[in-house]
Amino acid sequence: MRMMPASPVPFWRAIPSLALAAGLGWLASYLHMPLAWVLGPLIVTALMSVAGYPVIAPALGRRFGQAVVGTSIGLNITAAAIDTIVMWAPWMVVTALVGIVLAAVLSVPMSVAGKIDHKTAYFSLTPGGLSEMANIGVSEGAEAEPIAVSQAIRVALLVCLMPPLIIALGIDGGLMNQAARIELSWFQVTVALAAGLAGVTVTRLLRFNNPWTVGAILGTGLIAALGLLSGRIPGILFSAAQFLIGVSIGARFRRESLVRLPRVFLVSALFTIALAALLFTYAGVLAAVTGIDLASVALGSSPGGMAEMALTAQVLHLNVALVIAFQVIRAFFVNGFSSYFYRLFNKMGLFSGIALLMGRRLSR
Secondary structure (H helix, E strand, O other): OOOOOOOOOOHHHHHHHHHHHHHHHHHHHHOOOOOHHHHHHHHHHHHHHHHOOOOOOOHHHHHHHHHHHHHHHHOOOOHHHHHHHHHHHHHHHHHHHHHHHHHHHHHHHHHHHHOOOHHHHHHHHOOOOOOHHHHHHHHOOOOHHHHHHHHHHHHHHHHHHHHHHHHHOOOOOOOOOHHHOOEOOHHHHHHHHHHHHHHHHHHHHOOOOOHHHHHHHHHHHHHHHOOOOOOEOOHHHHHHHHHHHHHHHHOOOOHHHHHHOHHHHHHHHHHHHHHHHHHHHHHHHHHHHHOOOHHHHHHHHOOOOHHHHHHHHHHOOOOHHHHHHHHHHHHHHHHHHHHHHHHHHHHHOHHHHHHHHOOOOOOO
16 A cells, blocks of 8 residues: 555645745745755745645655755765775664664654554654655554654654754864865766766665665765765755755645644654654764764764755765765665564564553554
């Protein structure tokens, strides 16, 4: 069973929401807010959608935005960055497993608080792909709509909270400022995007999750690591890509879902914040143990969106390749093996044990 798409909206009816989204994106950019062209459109589109006004977020636009952002991130990958990734790879695996276990533990009280069955709560809270987790959950007998709502809340909430929180730490990685790098010519942009789309094609053939971001990163990262291309994506194209991503996230919040599932909206938000807080605490411990800066570990372990966390790393001049590697490895484990983890935890008695400690029976 697949998630059913929302009813199509004629483009002309969505023009007011797109205009307001662009306006708030520009204002946020003018005020130098982090991820301005993601947050502005996201907030406007989500509010208008929940209020019942027509919004539009075509799949092709979202994919184009992901490909451009992935290409931009890939340009940060150097030979030195790859050496760093290899060095910290074992900790990336540990971090992915910690995130999965914490989400599993919290899913039990979430099912009680949200009054939803436990399978649905587990796949709702586990930080994976927005669409993938709903489809995987349905295959295990969970309910699709609460999962889709919860996953959208997770990404939207952490996109709004994590960048200001990390930036408030006052940490600057000291790596080359994106704004100071030479802007690619449009011919070079075409080459970079071609490399990114080649990576997208390969990752789609290999059935990777989130191929439009991951594939673009790998394709462009390869030519960047070989020293064949260096620079940054022109600002107007980069802002347009972020705009498309912001609109696509915001459009997932539908009025009918909020009316049917108000409790799920609230509970999902609270448990997303709890999971993010626990992972932030873990990041502090890992930073102390390994010597990796706290900002990089916090962004790498955050249950927020991959592209958005990488964009924040760019703002802070951190090692973007390191942050994205943490995110990609977790995505690999979550999207590829979340069903297996659910069965393993269930067989181990993890869920029933937590429910027993709470004095509850596990809802299945």
